[in-house]
Amino acid sequence: MSEQLHYALFTGCTAKQSTPELLSSTLAVADKLGIKITILEEASCCGASHLQDFDEFLAHVLNARNICYAEKLGLTMITICNTCQLNSAMTKHALDTDPELKARVNEKLAEVGLEYKGTSEIKHFLYTLIDEYGLENVKNKVEVPLSHFNIAPFYGCHNIRPSELHEEANGHENPYNPTSLDSLIDALEGNPVNYESKNKCCGFHVELQANHTSEVLAGNALLDAMDNNADMMVTPCPLCHLKMDTYQDSIGKVMGRDVELPVLHMPQMVALALGCTEKEIGLNFHVQKAKHLYTA
Amino acid sequence: MSETRKVTIKAFRFNAETDYLPYTKQYEMEVGKDDLILDLMNRIKWEHDGSFSYRRSCRHGICGACAIKVNGKAVLACKQNAIELLDLFDNDITLEPSSKKRAIKDMIIDKSDFWEKHAAIKPYVVADVDPHPTEETKQSIAEFNNFLDSDLCIQCGACHYSCPALEVNPEFFGPAAFAAAYRFTVDTRDSAGAERLELTAQPSQGVWDCVKCYECAEACPKEINPIEKIGKLHNMQFEQGIAESNVATRHAEGFLRGMKKYGYLDEADIVTYSEGLLGAAKHIGTAMKMMKSGKIHWHSGVPFIDSIPKIKNLDEVQKLIEISQTNKL
Numbered sequence: 273m274s275e276q277l278h279y280a281l282f283t284g285c286t287a288k289q290s291t292p293e294l295l296s297s298t299l300a301v302a303d304k305l306g307i308k309i310t311i312l313e314e315a316s317c318c319g320a321s322h323l324q325d326f327d328e329f330l331a332h333v334l335n336a337r338n339i340c341y342a343e344k345l346g347l348t349m350i351t352i353c354n355t356c357q358l359n360s361a362m363t364k365h366a367l368d369t370d371p372e373l374k375a376r377v378n379e380k381l382a383e384v385g386l387e388y389k390g391t392s393e394i395k396h397f398l399y400t401l402i403d404e405y406g407l408e409n410v411k412n413k414v415e416v417p418l419s420h421f422n423i424a425p426f427y428g429c430h431n432i433r434p435s436e437l438h439e440e441a442n443g444h445e446n447p448y449n450p451t452s453l454d455s456l457i458d459a460l461e462g463n464p465v466n467y468e469s470k471n472k473c474c475g476f477h478v479e480l481q482a483n484h485t486s487e488v489l490a491g492n493a494l495l496d497a498m499d500n501n502a503d504m505m506v507t508p509c510p511l512c513h514l515k516m517d518t519y520q521d522s523i524g525k526v527m528g529r530d531v532e533l534p535v536l537h538m539p540q541m542v543a544l545a546l547g548c549t550e551k552e553i554g555l556n557f558h559v560q561k562a563k564h565l566y567t568a
Numbered sequence: 569m570s571e572t573r574k575v576t577i578k579a580f581r582f583n584a585e586t587d588y589l590p591y592t593k594q595y596e597m598e599v600g601k602d603d604l605i606l607d608l609m610n611r612i613k614w615e616h617d618g619s620f621s622y623r624r625s626c627r628h629g630i631c632g633a634c635a636i637k638v639n640g641k642a643v644l645a646c647k648q649n650a651i652e653l654l655d656l657f658d659n660d661i662t663l664e665p666s667s668k669k670r671a672i673k674d675m676i677i678d679k680s681d682f683w684e685k686h687a688a689i690k691p692y693v694v695a696d697v698d699p700h701p702t703e704e705t706k707q708s709i710a711e712f713n714n715f716l717d718s719d720l721c722i723q724c725g726a727c728h729y730s731c732p733a734l735e736v737n738p739e740f741f742g743p744a745a746f747a748a749a750y751r752f753t754v755d756t757r758d759s760a761g762a763e764r765l766e767l768t769a770q771p772s773q774g775v776w777d778c779v780k781c782y783e784c785a786e787a788c789p790k791e792i793n794p795i796e797k798i799g800k801l802h803n804m805q806f807e808q809g810i811a812e813s814n815v816a817t818r819h820a821e822g823f824l825r826g827m828k829k830y831g832y833l834d835e836a837d838i839v840t841y842s843e844g845l846l847g848a849a850k851h852i853g854t855a856m857k858m859m860k861s862g863k864i865h866w867h868s869g870v871p872f873i874d875s876i877p878k879i880k881n882l883d884e885v886q887k888l889i890e891i892s893q894t895n896k897l
Binding site for chain 2: 286288289291314317323324325327328330333334380386430433434435447468473475478481484488519521558559
């Protein structure tokens with residue numbers, strides 16, 4: 273790569289609160305790979321698909337505001353949460369294809385001195401590593417091969433569906449047969465676990481109002497990964513991580529089996545292989561014990 | 569794309585009258601570039617095993633009878649090119665019914681749950697019609713466009729039997745019923761909108777139990793995007809004052825509390841606000857574990873302590889909420 277990659281990072285809420293390890297490992301990976309990151313400190317919550325249920329127009333206004341700040345920097349906005357990716361991309365798509373909506377949103381944004389133009393792309397960090405940094409280049413940076421780990425990729429819904437919305441940003445990932453995480457695991461010399469649930473839903477979004485549904489969906493995926501001899505699960509979505517990591521006890525009760533599986537954020541897995549420090553990787557922040565995975 | 573390929577097609581086989589368990593049978597055949605999945609099923613029946621059973625009718629992608637799954641992907645057999653799927657799934661094709669647990673014979677399933685839910689939302693225009701009208705009831709182009717393609721649903725069940733929420737919770741109406749509920753609720757001639765919105769607002773069966781996985785959008789062979797209509801129904805419940813204050817609606821509306829104060833969601837507050845203090849108590853065990861691991865802190869959720877980082881230029885978000893909010897709970 274002749275030019276240094278430079279991105280505007282939309283952290284989302286969880287990386288600033290309940291998953292600080294996601295932010296530290298993302299920054300550590302970027303640093304190791306020589307990727308320049310500017311954090312969008314002005315960016316607000318994306319609405320997480322819940323504000324959208326309450327007030328779709330307001331959600332568009334607030335997401336457009338976030339994108340404005342990436343546009344001001346002239347950078348691609350990268351996300352580290354599938355749901356942030358989806359909601360930001362949905363707003364971008366809506367505004368870029370509906371001039372009347374764009375005008376209504378810009379009328380509001382003008383009140384705070386901003387204008388949405390549509391000039392910045394929005395891409396999840398997983399796909400920038402694959403499509404723009406390049407898997408071969410990642411492979412060349414591996415210091416601690418993950419060859420002794422069976423790693424179950426868990427894709428999460430909002431990076432791969434609806435495929436039509438994401439196809440440019442996710443390298444035309446096939447939602448029925450996604451391969452990006454698998455290929456990243458390969459590049460880190462880990463052993464990707466092939467299991468049926470890897471592109472299924474974790475149930476996070478109905479955790480409060482439909483707890484049983486949520487627990488069963490997460491349980492199906494965790495047990496499927498465990499039954500296929502996974503040593504850990506890895507996901508590009510902190511919401512999947514929160515559901516799968518923090519609720520394993522209650523999921524186990526619902527499923528009638530003990531559930532014990534470390535669930536890593538995608539950047540944590542990369543950071544492990546790149547030889548980042550234990551503090552940067554932050555495995556101590558997991559509810560399901562994961563510190564033993566740090567072997568450097 | 570190659571011209572023809574010799575392929576082994578696997579098919580789910582089960583006869584509810586004679587079989588205790590389903591099994592898989594394999595059939596070898598040449599697959600040509602123009603073959604549809606329906607052609608493969610016809611070949612199994614006509615050339616290999618006459619007992620192989622499936623539904624088919626129009627062969628034009630419009631009746632929905634031949635909806636099945638191939639390697640988990642919902643397809644209309646009469647519309648789906650076989651080679652495309654062979655490429656998608658590394659030359660592996662397994663034909664399965666839309667729902668294995670509802671299989672009657674091979675690809676044929678009992679769709680009664682689908683039709684019951686479809687009927688429950690009154691999928692027709694409810695109106696007092698003058699038996700001797702003097703003029704037509706007209707709709708403008710804009711009013712028609714407001715259907716957002718939901719009128720194109722062929723009731724094939726592809727989205728319904730791809731929905732993971734429905735798989736766990738049989739009470740859930742499912743995406744096809746919601747798309748129909750939307751279609752007739754926004755119809756300017758209809759007068760049962762409030763009734764339908766109340767139905768779709770009910771816990772367990774209504775839109776609030778949608779897990780937001782977008783499987784329905786992916787599965788629909790007519791590109792109707794049912795989850796878009798689910799989102800519209802959510803919004804319409806608030807717009808029309810039908811949304812009642814409960815865990816789900818407070819969870820949606822409550823995002824604003826944190827965003828107004830910090831720009832970010834207040835993760836602890838949203839749980840307490842949505843569930844109430846008593847409801848939130850059931851999360852204490854998880855909260856303790858999260859606290860132990862450092863995911864949350866002792867002061868998270870304590871009303872008088874601002875423990876959440878604030879975004880830069882928070883005043884802009886506050887202003888935009890003030891001037892752009894269109895709904896209230």
